[in-house]
Each structure stands twice: as structure tokens, then as C-alpha cells.
Amino acid sequence: MSQSAVTLTGWRTALGLILMASTAARLVAAPWPQFRGPNASGVARESLPLPDAIGPGTNEKWVVEIPPGVSSPVIFGDRVFLTGLRGTDTLITFALDTKDGSIVWEAEAPVHSLEKTDKRPKGRLATSTCATDGQHVVSFFGSSGLLCYDRNGKQLWYEKMGPFDNSRGGVSSPLLADGTVVLLEDHNQKSFLAAFDIATGESRWRADRSVFNRSHCSPMLWSTDNHDYVIAVGSGLVTGYDLQTGLADWFVHGTSSVANITPVSGAGHLFVATANPGPQRGGQLSFEQLVERDDTDSSGRLELDELPTGFLHEAFPLFDANEDSELSKSEYQAVQQKLSTCRNGMLAIRAGGDTFERTETGIAWHATKGIPRTSGPIFDNGILFMQAKGGVFQTLDAGTGKSLKMARVPMSGQIFSAPALGDGKVYALSDRGECVVVSAKAEWELLSSSEFGEPTYPSPAIADGRVYVRTESKLYCFGK
Numbered sequence: 001m002s003q004s005a006v007t008l009t010g011w012r013t014a015l016g017l018i019l020m021a022s023t024a025a026r027l028v029a030a031p032w033p034q035f036r037g038p039n040a041s042g043v044a045r046e047s048l049p050l051p052d053a054i055g056p057g058t059n060e061k062w063v064v065e066i067p068p069g070v071s072s073p074v075i076f077g078d079r080v081f082l083t084g085l086r087g088t089d090t091l092i093t094f095a096l097d098t099k100d101g102s103i104v105w106e107a108e109a110p111v112h113s114l115e116k117t118d119k120r121p122k123g124r125l126a127t128s129t130c131a132t133d134g135q136h137v138v139s140f141f142g143s144s145g146l147l148c149y150d151r152n153g154k155q156l157w158y159e160k161m162g163p164f165d166n167s168r169g170g171v172s173s174p175l176l177a178d179g180t181v182v183l184l185e186d187h188n189q190k191s192f193l194a195a196f197d198i199a200t201g202e203s204r205w206r207a208d209r210s211v212f213n214r215s216h217c218s219p220m221l222w223s224t225d226n227h228d229y230v231i232a233v234g235s236g237l238v239t240g241y242d243l244q245t246g247l248a249d250w251f252v253h254g255t256s257s258v259a260n261i262t263p264v265s266g267a268g269h270l271f272v273a274t275a276n277p278g279p280q281r282g283g284q285l286s287f288e289q290l291v292e293r294d295d296t297d298s299s300g301r302l303e304l305d306e307l308p309t310g311f312l313h314e315a316f317p318l319f320d321a322n323e324d325s326e327l328s329k330s331e332y333q334a335v336q337q338k339l340s341t342c343r344n345g346m347l348a349i350r351a352g353g354d355t356f357e358r359t360e361t362g363i364a365w366h367a368t369k370g371i372p373r374t375s376g377p378i379f380d381n382g383i384l385f386m387q388a389k390g391g392v393f394q395t396l397d398a399g400t401g402k403s404l405k406m407a408r409v410p411m412s413g414q415i416f417s418a419p420a421l422g423d424g425k426v427y428a429l430s431d432r433g434e435c436v437v438v439s440a441k442a443e444w445e446l447l448s449s450s451e452f453g454e455p456t457y458p459s460p461a462i463a464d465g466r467v468y469v470r471t472e473s474k475l476y477c478f479g480k
Contacts, residue, residue, distance in 0.1 A: 033131060049465060069126035082095075095153060177221045229242065267399070274346075275344040389413075420462050426440050
């Protein structure tokens with residue numbers, strides 16, 4: 001071989017190594033650390049290739065039997081974290097190895113009183129999804145409380161809570177942000193938003209939400225204008241709370257009476273979908289009940305310094321019509337009216353503003369057609385992807401709310417899970433075990449459909465080039 005040929009071969013080898021290294025740098029894996037992944041977005045922050053079709057026997061890496069539960073998979077490194085119900089009354093958090101699905105550890109939660117919940121689906125008492133930062137694993141059970149483990153399953157702390165007055169149980173999943181665990185619990189009684197130190201479990205703040213009714217969505221973080229807000233969607237209102245203090249900073253009016261869907265954000269907007277056909281109710285506490293609870297000087301009125309930290313306390317100046325620094329019964333009825341005037345649809349809320357109520361100036365658009373009742377939307381590249389019952393799949397222009405494409409996919413069941421997006425594909429499930437994969441484009445196309453043969457209530461998860469699907473009795477792992 002000539003010297004020039006050897007040199008050319010060497011350059012080709014070097015170029016190949018450079019291209020391989022460049023490709024590896026672009027194909028980055030990322031964790032799926034909480035309900036709906038990074039900041040509850042439903043979008044994988046990685047570029048690894050994913051299969052166009054998934055289902056039993058199709059691009060299947062492994063499948064294992066697991067206890068029933070409605071919580072969704074959470075993945076960090078080589079661990080999958082889940083909760084489940086073993087038998088009739090044993091609540092567990094457990095970890096599996098991503099390599100083969102084998103159980104790495106299992107921890108039993110203390111149970112002081114089981115909640116009265118709907119019988120279906122199986123594992124209803126294990127509905128809340130874990131949250132992890134790779135070192136801590138937080139799980140929540142309404143019949144037990146909030147628990148924190150290290151990645152090897154050692155319990156670090158426990159905050160006793162529940163049981164809650166809610167036929168769905170402790171549904172909302174914890175949010176983990178800036179070393180803080182945030183929990184939103186809107187129930188028929190004693191609703192609240194609370195934050196805890198991830199390392200110690202110590203309370204950082206607690207916001208009273210007693211005027212809000214039962215809802216089921218989880219909190220999410222909206223970082224805008226150099227400020228971090230915990231977003232809580234409740235009966236009638238979307239409220240932004242300061243992550244550091246827990247004080248309500250602003251609200252927008254115009255959601256349904258019960259909130260099921262965790263919002264998503266993108267392009268300077270917050271997208272909030274609510275669609276509940278049930279009765280539109282006001283705050284569950286009457287004025288007399290509030291006076292009995294908070295009127296420390298027995299004046300028969302509610303003064304600002306008597307109210308606990310929470311929405312009513314921060315909204316006090318807005319509803320104190322005569323500015324006498326007291327909230328009368330008629331003024332409190334104005335609060336109830338605000339909460340009971342509800343509507344269905346999707347709101348696009350603008351970032352920014354300097355007033356406590358931002359309904360008039362904060363809403364960019366409102367859409368009403370094809371809005372899901374329980375399945376959360378996805379924002380990606382200026383497009384909103386939504387999955388509704390009856391197999392309706394829709395894309396919206398996130399800037400205007402205009403419908404781009406609405407059509408049916410091969411699904412006939414109800415939708416409880418939220419779709420997940422990765423590698424230009426959207427993975428969606430129905431409660432009947434139906435699964436579709438569509439292209440993540442404005443004019444989306446159906447790529448494949450399959451059936452799992454048993455109910456699928458949890459949301460799919462994506463991490464390290466794998467798609468994870470939990471059915472009623474199994475956990476599947478798919479990949480190319």
C-alpha cells in the first residue's frame with residue numbers, strides 16, 4: 001500500500017472517530033424526574049432515537065409483573081421509581097433496574113387510615129407519582145403522607161398526612177424544585193399548598209386554600225420575569241405562588257369547577273386546560289365557618305391579620321370593598337361568586353403583569369373545542385398537542401389557539417393518562433390499553449397503533465432512549 005493510501009486511510013479513520021464522537025455528543029440522555037417528566041411538560045429533554053411503534057412484542061426490551069397502581073414511572077440513571085398497592089392495604093414505593101426491570105428495593109409506607117375512594121382503577125390508593133433529583137426519592141400517599149428515601153431505599157424523613165376527603169384519593173403528585181418539595185392538596189375539606197425541604201423534610205411554608213374545592217391536578221413551576229412561581233389550578237382560578245415564600249402573587253379567573261390537568265408552559269405563556277361538566281360550586285367553607293375558625297377577637301368579621309397565609313389572605317385588599325380592613329359576609333360572598341363562576345376550555349396566560357388579578361390583561365386566548373377533561377397537553381416548537389376521549393387528537397397553534405389539525409386515531413376508550421413526546425413522536429394511551437404513536441408535527445400523522453390487553457391509566461415516560469408504559473399489572477420497557 002502506498003504512503004498516500006495509508007495517509008488517506010488514517011484520515012478516514014480519524015474523520016470517522018470525529019463523526020462518531022460528534023454524534024454521541026448530540027445523542028444526550030436525560031432523566032424523567034417527576035410526573036410528566038421535566039417540569040411536568042410531557043417532553044423528553046434528550047435526543048436519543050425512539051421506536052415508531054410500541055406494544056407487547058414490538059420493540060419490547062423487557063416486561064415485568066408489578067403491583068397495581070396508577071402512578072406513572074419516574075426514571076433517573078439506572079433506576080425506575082414507582083408506587084403500588086400490595087394486597088388490600090400495603091402501600092409501597094419501589095425501585096427497578098432499567099436494564100432488566102428487576103426489583104432493586106421496596107419500602108412500605110405507614111398507613112394510619114385508608115381513604116374511601118372509588119374501587120376502580122386497581123391501585124387507586126397509589127395514584128401520586130414519585131419525584132426524584134437522583135439522590136432523593138419522594139413519594140406521597142393520601143392514606144399515609146409524604147415520604148422521602150435515598151436512591152437505595154433508606155427512609156430519610158416522613159410527614160404524616162391524610163386521609164383526605166376525596167373520592168379519587170391523594171391524586172396530586174409532588175413537585176421538586178430548587179431543593180423544595182411542593183405538594184398541592186385541594187380536597188372537599190382543608191385544601192392547602194405546602195413546601196418542604198428535600199434534605200430534612202422541614203416545613204418551608206404552607207398556604208391555606210380552604211376556599212377551593214376538590215381538584216386533582218399537580219403543581220408545576222413557571223419561571224418568568226426572573227421569578228419562580230408555583231402554579232396551582234383550582235376551582236375557578238389559576239394562582240401563581242412565590243416558590244420561596246408561598247405567598248399568592250397573582251391569579252387569573254376562568255377555569256372549570258374541578259381542575260384535573262396539570263398546566264404546561266412555553267414561549268412566554270402558561271397553557272391551562274380545564275373541562276369538567278360537573279356542578280359549578282363556590283368555596284366549601286361558609287362565612288360562619290371561617291369566622292369560627294379564624295375570628296380570634298370575636299368581632300364577627302375577619303381581619304387581615306387573623307387570616308392564615310393563603311389565597312384569601314393575599315387577596316384581602318381586592319375584596320375589602322369598603323377598605324375598613326375587615327372582611328364582611330357580603331364581601332366574602334364576592335369571593336365565593338368569583339370561585340363559582342367557572343367555564344371550560346384552554347387558557348393561554350401571558351407572562352408578566354403588576355396587578356393581583358390579571359384576568360383582563362393576562363389571557364392571550366381561550367379555546368373550547370376538543371379540550372381534554374383529564375389528559376394534559378404538550379407544548380413543543382410552538383405547537384400544542386392534545387388527546388381527548390373518543391380518539392380525538394388535535395394540534396393547536398400555541399400563539400393563537402387556532403386548531404391546526406383535529407382527527408380521530410384508533411382509540412375508543414376514556415383518556416386518563418397524558419401523552420409523552422420524544423424524538424419527534426408522541427406516545428398516547430387510553431384506559432382500554434389502546435396505544436398510538438403519532439408524528440410530532442402540526443399536520444401530525446399516525447405512525448402506529450397497538451393494544452396492551454389491559455387498562456393503562458398512568459402516563460408513559462421517556463428516558464435514555466426508552467419508552468416506559470405501566471399497565472394494570474405490568475411495566476413495559478421499549479426501545480429501538
